[in-house]
Amino acid sequence: MTKDGEINIFETVQKNNFIFKDKNSLKHLFLPKRLLHREDQVTQIARYWVDALNDVTPSNITIYGKTGTGKTASAKFARSQLLEYSADQNVFIKIEYVRCTDYSTEYQVIAHLCQKLGRDVPYRGWTKAEVINTFRDIFRTNIHGKKLILIVILDEIDILLNKDGDGILYTLTRTDNVSVLSISNFLDFKALIKSRVTSSLNDKEIVFPPYGANQLTDILNERAKLAFNEGVVESDVIPLCSAMAAKEEGDARFALDLLRTSGDIAEEQGSETLKSEHVRLAKDRIEHNKFVDVIKSLPIQQLRLLEAILNLTNKKEEITSGKLYEAYTDVSKKDAVTYRRIFDFINDLELLGIISTNTISRGRGKGRTNIIKLQCDEDLLESTLLQSI
Ligand SMILES: Nc1ncnc2c1ncn2[C@@H]1O[C@H](COP(=O)(O)OP(=O)(O)OP(=O)(O)O)[C@@H](O)[C@H]1O
Ligand SMILES: [Mg+2]
Known part of the structure; x- marks a missing residue:
């Protein structure tokens, strides 16, 4: 209640909230105290990482699994357990978590690791060799008679490998005292790695089932x-x-x-x-x-193609590729792409489930035609396009 007797709007709203006690605990980054049904996987990680407590660099690990199967949560959980357990022991262990969407080249990852380990390395400007030498130098010094053991968690590693090749794994696996835990969504992620790297990686694999x-x-x-x-x-x-x-x-x-x-x-x-x-x-x-x-994440030409499909759908016309190209050039005017390119876009939109295509035969001698149909709500598409183009 305010001084003049009016009820504050927040008081009203808060009083009517019966549902949540702590909404934060449902957020993506919340790390629960227990990971049910991942005990086996976390134990497997611990069995490899336990070597670090005896000053032995742990084996490299690769975790595979589909989205939402607890890969990131389990790696972070194992990390906090090892850091907690090793805190009062005479060991020198660091575990750095790197999300490869944030640091997507070898240079950036190594520079980030250097910075985390107290070396001042700029995010651009040096040669790759300079950054790598600075990184390796960290492991040459003893602190309290101990060498550092570093465990690097490379989450969503597929993105980094696709963008910048396998150099990052080569560099990390060829640095003494560094162990890598890679997290991948794809079982065939090894296809992105050359054999010289596979042999130095020599990893233990852990699969996370749905x-x-x-x-x-x-x-x-x-x-x-x-x-x-x-x-x-x-x-x-x-x-x-x-x-x-x-x-x-x-x-x-x-x-x-x-x-x-x-x-x-x-x-x-x-x-x-x-x-x-x-x-x-x-x-x-x-x-x-x-x-x-x-x-909203589609490139502009695909948005224009969708606008053209929507226009034709609103006119209740049957959409052939020829007709669509006409409507698309009307929308795009000067910067329209070629007729051929349109087929790639149609393919992309179909893969995303936004449209469907159906090839029909027009009868003898008349060849075959592609018929395109929207597979989403027209009003929702229209309002989204209005905000995007
Ligand atoms: N066993 C579990 N117990 C409690 N919460 C879990 C468990 N597994 C996953 N979660 C929660 O589910 C969400 C998704 O898990 P996580 O981020 O670890 O998935 P992921 O396998 O890394 O997925 P992606 O491949 O999409 O990155 C997180 O908020 C996480 O806390
Ligand atoms: Mg994840």
């Missing part, structure tokens, strides 16, 4: 205790989120997103409990947002 519905239920139950007020979550909510996420390839991130968004919707509606209908609405909202993100 979570099943029951495992996701355990994970969500644990998290719900932290996130929601007591008695708020109705009994069918968590099994429903888990079943939906199990269909999405056992993705724990999706399961947590569903639960958080369901809570948001329940709160927006002023509901006192979280119900299965909120989960269904949450699924629509997440899919809607994903679609908008995909459209």
Whole structure:
């Protein structure tokens, strides 16, 4: 209540929030105290890393698994456990976590590691050899009679390998006292590495399988205790989120997103409990947002092609590639790409599930024609295009 008797808007809103106790615990970067159903994988990491406690550089490790299977969380969990356990022992261990979307060249990763280890290396300007020499120099000095053992976690390594080749793995695996834990979404990630690197990597592999519905239920139950007020979550909510996420390839991130968004919707509606209908609405909202993100990330020529498809769809016309090219050049005017290039774009949009194509035969001697159809909501596409072009 304010001095003049008016009720503050935040007081009203806060009083009507029945749902969440701690929303932060459902955020992506929240690291839970226990990782259910990943005990085996974390133990395997620990079995390799335990060498560091005896001043032996641990084996290199590669973790594979689809999105949301707990790879990043498990590596970070193992890291915090080793740092906690080694803190009061006479060892000199550092574990650096590098997300390869943030540092996407060998130079940047090594410069980042140097900086973390107290060497002042600029993010550009030096030669690669200068940066690598500075990095290797770190391991030549003893501190309290001990040499540093460094474990580098390279998360989403596929991005770095695709962009900058396998030099980073070559450099790190050929530096004494450095152990690498690589995290990849693809089982065939070794295809991106040349044999000279594979042999110096000599890694131990750990596979993270997708979570099943029951495992996701355990994970969500644990998290719900932290996130929601007591008695708020109705009994069918968590099994429903888990079943939906199990269909999405056992993705724990999706399961947590569903639960958080369901809570948001329940709160927006002023509901006192979280119900299965909120989960269904949450699924629509997440899919809607994903679609908008995909459209917004498309290059301009593909957006124009989509605009042309939308225009023809609104006119209820059957869309052949020829007709589409005409409509597209109308939209793009001078900087239109060639007719051939359009087929690549059509392919891309089809792969993203935004359109479908169907080849039909017009009858004898008339050849075959491609018919293109939108596979998404027209109004949503129109409003997204308006914001993007
Ligand atoms: N076993 C688990 N127990 C509790 N939470 C988990 C567990 N596994 C995953 N999570 C949570 O699910 C989310 C996704 O997990 P994580 O980021 O580790 O997946 P990932 O395998 O690295 O996925 P990506 O390949 O997309 O990077 C995180 O918020 C994480 O805390
Ligand atoms: Mg990850």
